[in-house]
Amino acid sequence: MTDMPAAVPEPRRPRARLTGAVIIQAVTQGSSAVITILAIFLALVVGGILIVFSDPVVTRAWSSFFAEPGYALGQTWDSVSFAYSQMFEGAILNPSTVSAAFHGGSIAAIFYPLSSTCAQATPLILTGLSVAIAFRAGLFNIGAAGQWVGGAVVATWLGFGVSLPPVIHIIVCVVGAFVGGAVIGWFVGLLKAKTGAHEVIVTIMLNYVMYDLLSYLLSHPAMLQEPGQTNQIAPFIANDANLGHVSGPPPQAGVGFLIAVAAALAAAWLLSRTTTGFQFRTVGASPSAARTAGINVERSWILVMLLAGGLAGLSASTVILGTNTQLTFNSYGTYGPDGITVALLGRAKPIGVVLAGLLFGALHVGGTYVEAATLGQVPADIVQVLEGLIVLFVAAPALIRAVFRLRATSGTGMEAVAKGWNG
Amino acid sequence: MERVTAIATAVRVPLTGNRRYVAAATFGVLGLINILLGLLAHAGDAAFTLSQPGSGIQIPTIRVPAAPVCFALGALSIGLGVLRASAELSRRDKRFTIAAVLLSFVVSLLCWADAGAIPLNVINIAQGTLSASIPLILGALAGCLCERSGVINIAIEGQLLFGAFAAAIVASAFGGLWVGLVAGSLAGGLVGVMLAVFAITFLMDQIILGVVLNVLALGMTDYLYDRLMAQNPNYNTGSTFSNIKIPLLGDIPVIGPILFDSTIFLYITYIAIIGIQVAMFHSRWGLRVRAVGEHPTAADTVGIRVLWTRYRNVILGGLVAGIGGAFLTIGSVGSFNPDISSGFGYIALAALIFGRWTPLGSLAAALLFGFCLELALVLPTVNPALPPPIMNMAPYVATIIAVAGLVGKVRAPRADGQPYIKA
Numbered sequence: 001m002t003d004m005p006a007a008v009p010e011p012r013r014p015r016a017r018l019t020g021a022v023i024i025q026a027v028t029q030g031s032s033a034v035i036t037i038l039a040i041f042l043a044l045v046v047g048g049i050l051i052v053f054s055d056p057v058v059t060r061a062w063s064s065f066f067a068e069p070g071y072a073l074g075q076t077w078d079s080v081s082f083a084y085s086q087m088f089e090g091a092i093l094n095p096s097t098v099s100a101a102f103h104g105g106s107i108a109a110i111f112y113p114l115s116s117t118c119a120q121a122t123p124l125i126l127t128g129l130s131v132a133i134a135f136r137a138g139l140f141n142i143g144a145a146g147q148w149v150g151g152a153v154v155a156t157w158l159g160f161g162v163s164l165p166p167v168i169h170i171i172v173c174v175v176g177a178f179v180g181g182a183v184i185g186w187f188v189g190l191l192k193a194k195t196g197a198h199e200v201i202v203t204i205m206l207n208y209v210m211y212d213l214l215s216y217l218l219s220h221p222a223m224l225q226e227p228g229q230t231n232q233i234a235p236f237i238a239n240d241a242n243l244g245h246v247s248g249p250p251p252q253a254g255v256g257f258l259i260a261v262a263a264a265l266a267a268a269w270l271l272s273r274t275t276t277g278f279q280f281r282t283v284g285a286s287p288s289a290a291r292t293a294g295i296n297v298e299r300s301w302i303l304v305m306l307l308a309g310g311l312a313g314l315s316a317s318t319v320i321l322g323t324n325t326q327l328t329f330n331s332y333g334t335y336g337p338d339g340i341t342v343a344l345l346g347r348a349k350p351i352g353v354v355l356a357g358l359l360f361g362a363l364h365v366g367g368t369y370v371e372a373a374t375l376g377q378v379p380a381d382i383v384q385v386l387e388g389l390i391v392l393f394v395a396a397p398a399l400i401r402a403v404f405r406l407r408a409t410s411g412t413g414m415e416a417v418a419k420g421w422n423g
Numbered sequence: 424m425e426r427v428t429a430i431a432t433a434v435r436v437p438l439t440g441n442r443r444y445v446a447a448a449t450f451g452v453l454g455l456i457n458i459l460l461g462l463l464a465h466a467g468d469a470a471f472t473l474s475q476p477g478s479g480i481q482i483p484t485i486r487v488p489a490a491p492v493c494f495a496l497g498a499l500s501i502g503l504g505v506l507r508a509s510a511e512l513s514r515r516d517k518r519f520t521i522a523a524v525l526l527s528f529v530v531s532l533l534c535w536a537d538a539g540a541i542p543l544n545v546i547n548i549a550q551g552t553l554s555a556s557i558p559l560i561l562g563a564l565a566g567c568l569c570e571r572s573g574v575i576n577i578a579i580e581g582q583l584l585f586g587a588f589a590a591a592i593v594a595s596a597f598g599g600l601w602v603g604l605v606a607g608s609l610a611g612g613l614v615g616v617m618l619a620v621f622a623i624t625f626l627m628d629q630i631i632l633g634v635v636l637n638v639l640a641l642g643m644t645d646y647l648y649d650r651l652m653a654q655n656p657n658y659n660t661g662s663t664f665s666n667i668k669i670p671l672l673g674d675i676p677v678i679g680p681i682l683f684d685s686t687i688f689l690y691i692t693y694i695a696i697i698g699i700q701v702a703m704f705h706s707r708w709g710l711r712v713r714a715v716g717e718h719p720t721a722a723d724t725v726g727i728r729v730l731w732t733r734y735r736n737v738i739l740g741g742l743v744a745g746i747g748g749a750f751l752t753i754g755s756v757g758s759f760n761p762d763i764s765s766g767f768g769y770i771a772l773a774a775l776i777f778g779r780w781t782p783l784g785s786l787a788a789a790l791l792f793g794f795c796l797e798l799a800l801v802l803p804t805v806n807p808a809l810p811p812p813i814m815n816m817a818p819y820v821a822t823i824i825a826v827a828g829l830v831g832k833v834r835a836p837r838a839d840g841q842p843y844i845k846a
Contacts (some may be wrong), residue, residue: 014587140630142769191823195445196832201773205826209764212819216812341638343629379649384642392635394827398625421776421835422574 005103036389038400039393040359047386048080054378055079066404083370083378088184089099090369091117091362111247113365118253119323121354121361125260126315127339128346128353129267130150130185130308130409134199135348136271138284143188143203145336146210147181153217154180155320156224156327166227166240170321173241174259177317178310183311184210186302193298198421207336218329232329243322249366256318263314280304312336338387345391360387442831449828450520453528454500461493461536468541473677475546482676489538496527502536522831529794531805532817540806548794548801549681554755556793557692558583558764561747562771563778564699565611568740569618570780571703572733573716573838577633578618580768581640582741586611586748588644589761592651595660600753604664605686607749608742611666614640615741619734626842637768645761652759661757664688682799688746695743706831712736716836719843729843779828779833795821 027333054059058079061072089095090113097109108186127144134141155177164172184206191197217223226235243255271277282290289295315335319328342360346352367383393400400406467487473482494532497777505745506512512520532786537543561581569576594603614636652659672683682689703709712732714722719729749769752759770792778784799815 061515191827195827197823197827197830198776198833201776201826202823203771204766204769205822206817209816209823210811213693216810219810219812258637335632337638340634346635377647381646381649383641385639385646386642386803388635388642391631392621392639395631395635396621396625396627399625400620402434421833421839 001313010166032397034406035328035397035400036394037318038404040390042385042393042400042403043389044084044188046389047382048084050382050385051083051378052076054382075384076140083369083374086370086373087112087363087366087388089241090373091366108248111344112252115247115252116365117249117358117362118257120316120364121357122256122260122322123335124338125354125357125362126263126311126318126321126343128357129260129263129334129337129350130181130311130315131269132348132350132353133271133280133311134304135343137280137300138287139189139192139199139301139304139308141185141188141203142200142340143184143336144308144315145332146203146207147184147309147312148316148332149214150180150184150309151177151316152320152327153224154216154235154313155317156234159241159321160235163238168242169238170242172316173321174243174317177313177320178219179313180312181316182306182310185312186306186307189302189305192305193301200421208279211332213331215329217318218327219367224327236329237321241321242325243318250323254318254322256322259314259318260357263311264350265385267311270348276300276303312339315339323326323402327362340389341391353419359390363387439782441590442509443511445827445831446517446521446695446829447504447779449824450504450507450524451501452828453524453792453824454497454502454627456498456797457493457500457527457744458532459536460531461490461497462558464489464493464535464538464721465540467701469501469531469534469537469540470542472542472544473536473546475680476839484542487534489534492534494529496531500524502813506711523793525825528821532798533828536806536809537816540593542651543801543805545679546677548797550685550798552794553681553789554793555687555691555752555796556789558663558767559749559771559789559792560692560748560786561803562768562787563775564695564743565590565615565740565747565783566772566775567699567703567780567782568712568736568743569615570839571716571720571836572707572712572736573735573841573843574733575633575840576618576621576740577631577772578614578636578640579633579744579762579771580766581637582614582744583748583751583764583768583771584637584644584762585614585640587751587763588647588747588748588759589758591661591752592647594660594662597656598661600664603753604746604749607753608745611745611748612738612742615719615744616740618741619737620736622842623730623733626844627841629840639734644759648759648761659758663753663757663761671763686750686754690748695746696786698783699743703782713836716838719838719841723843724846729845732842742846744768766808773822775823776835777830779830780835791825792822795819 052062058072058075058136061075063070091109091114094113097105097112097354101107101110127148130144130147131141156174158169158173158176162169162172188199188202188206191202192199192291215232218225218234221227221229224234226233226421242258245252245254246257247253267275269283279290279295279300280303282293282295283297283304289298290300300350312335318329319335338360341351342356345356345359346354363383363386370378371380444642468486470516471485471487473485491678500523503524507517507520535544562583566576566579566584586607588604590607593606594600597603617636618632621630621632661773666684666686667690669683673679675683701709703712711722711727714725715727715732717730720731748764751763756763771789774785774788774792778786779790797815799811799817802814803809803811
């Protein structure tokens with residue numbers, strides 16, 4: 001920095017005196033927060049088209065659009081606004097519970113939707129962190145799913161196979177899940193560091209290996225299968241290994257959510273306040289420059305993959321020890337792939353990942369709720385489309401600026417999240 | 424033209440000194456595994472059938488003693504490992520030794536699995552391998568077209584999935600398989616158009632974009648399946664192409680039924696492989712594409728239209744991958760199911776990287792993956808004592824060993840993943 005030519009002064013930021021001026025400037029120039037909000041809005045608009053297509057009343061109204069345009073538009077508005085308001089009620093706040101609370105209903109019911117959202121977000125935040133932290137060191141971790149399975153297997157085995165005093169049992173299980181995932185991640189980093197094997201190939205292959213391993217373990221009573229079962233299912237974990245509830249039993253949030261938030265804070269601290277985190281980011285920016293600066297690039301790769309695997313393992317612990325309390329072959333769900341989108345939406349920053357995880361958690365809860373509320377007419381599948389659209393629009397600020405006619409500024413923070421194959 | 428040649432010729436990365444020993448050690452490990460398989464094999468012969476029942480020319484079933492063959496092939500592999508470690512071999516010899524060691528491993532595996540069991544039909548396995556490989560090959564070729572021009576294509580999965588869906592629904596609704604084939608290709612091309620617009624025009628991060636397009640393709644096909652196919656079976660009739668036997672060539676014993684008696688998809692795949700390999704490495708067109716992928720600024724300077732080249736190649740890739748997707752429905756199982764591509768696109772991506780971004784390399788890698796997938800299906804039926812999950816795992820473990828031990832660090836086209844902004 002010292003050899004910067006002195007003739008180029010740092011561009012001075014105009015200091016806005018009024019909050020209103022700041023907001024107007026942010027809106028017209030498209031700050032990253034405004035871009036994100038507009039991206040979500042645009043995604044909801046496009047998603048609305050799918051909702052319209054799902055509603056036979058509206059599609060019939062559109063077929064007579066030229067006879068009664070007002071009717072068609074009215075029906076469209078009704079259908080879309082009903083679906084989105086149901087989604088909101090299911091995931092964030094249901095006004096009827098508030099009015100009920102004034103008439104002697106329970107206050108806890110008000111927070112039930114938010115609590116469910118946090119519960120859904122918990123594993124997503126943790127796999128999102130797993131992918132995000134690897135991104136920061138320039139690695140693309142597609143293997144959160146496999147690492148999740150690694151953590152789940154260890155957590156399950158410690159959960160039902162070992163007897164320990166109550167609190168210690170939980171700690172052992174959670175640490176075990178971290179280690180189970182970390183071993184898988186470490187192996188990927190080790191192969192990359194020692195042989196140059198590309199982490200994308202190795203993590204994809206390890207995902208399949210871990211699915212098959214899980215299937216094997218769950219079909220032998222000598223391993224993890226519940227005795228007397230023909231299905232691929234493990235015994236329930238012991239009660240004293242169960243992560244406690246915070247606001248109520250599942251589907252409400254449990255201690256797992258606190259673990260997720262704590263992990264995000266720890267990751268943020270690691271990345272921004274420690275030498276190791278600085279090394280990760282330097283390696284992510286340019287491995288060759290990092291090497292020239294004396295950073296052990298290989299060590300960073302191994303360490304960051306170990307941590308990424310551990311975070312995915314923690315994600316498994318919040319599910320196995322918290323919400324499901326039993327491992328089945330389908331337990332791994334889509335936490336791994338969802339982690340990638342959550343990490344991307346959160347711009348590979350831990351706090352961003354928490355917010356993105358909460359948004360996706362809300363969409364999942366809301367999607368299920370709206371499917372039930374419309375008797376299956378609006379399928380929960382549209383949530384996946386919404387998620388994809390949101391990330392698509394957030395990652396393409398140029399498109400959002402073009403659509404909403406915003407002036408261009410340089411940089412919105414989405415750059416250099418992911419890197420090409422050559423690192 | 425010479426300048427373009429200079430730009431396009433990849434700078435060969437000097438291999439690190441220990442690559443030789445890592446490869447030698449891998450040979451040794453595979454050799455030891457062969458010997459171990461020999462020790463574990465049941466007593467008795469392994470038998471291989473080389474002709475279909477009822478075909479014109481019958482070849483007697485080959486019977487070999489399982490254990491001794493494994494021992495001999497294991498010794499051969501270890502011998503080649505010693506050779507590899509003791510002398511610097513030419514490039515061609517290296518490839519030859521790798522092929523020999525992999526083939527030894529495959530034969531040992533088959534002998535171990537089949538020892539004392541019913542004969543294995545080699546022709547069925549080869550046919551199954553090819554049919555599992557077709558979507559992988561076409562997907563990897565699509566990736567090759569994109570990435571050689573400098574656009575990372577992680578959306579292969581989405582292109583396959585959307586192609587599969589469009590092919591099934593159009594073939595069912597219009598009752599024409601050829602129309603379905605064209606529709607599948609166009610659907611893949613449509614995903615290619617989205618990839619091109621967002622990556623090239625809106626400068627979006629290409630890894631994020633690919634993941635997002637996969638999420639969107641999955642969400643959209645799930646949604647449309649729910650809305651259209653699940654409610655109306657007429658949109659998902661499940662008709663498939665029938666085999667076309669090539670005259671004369673199809674009658675050759677052993678290779679005839681494998682290579683020249685299949686659906687149109689196999690012949691399209693032949694044309695695509697040869698066409699893309701020749702075009703990419705032996706034509707002015709390919710030289711320009713590679714120049715754009717290696718050094719777009721230099722390519723632009725000598726008058727190559729960089730953005731146009733990228734648009735064309737990305738969309739062309741989408742069309743090719745769409746054909747691979749169509750194969751998944753109207754070329755093999757017929758009807759569409761949600762997530763029918765089930766990770767094939769990611770395996771194709773691995774094949775592309777494994778094959779070092781060349782059509783022939785990708786072909787070899789895709790065939791290896793296809794063979795492993797087929798083996799996992801066939802072996803449990805031959806020898807019920809083998810636990811299927813462990814057999815399923817073998818291909819992925821083999822890939823990790825091959826990537827870590829034999830391939831090592833690969834180098835992508837230099838400008839792969841970097842948007843080009845004209846100065």
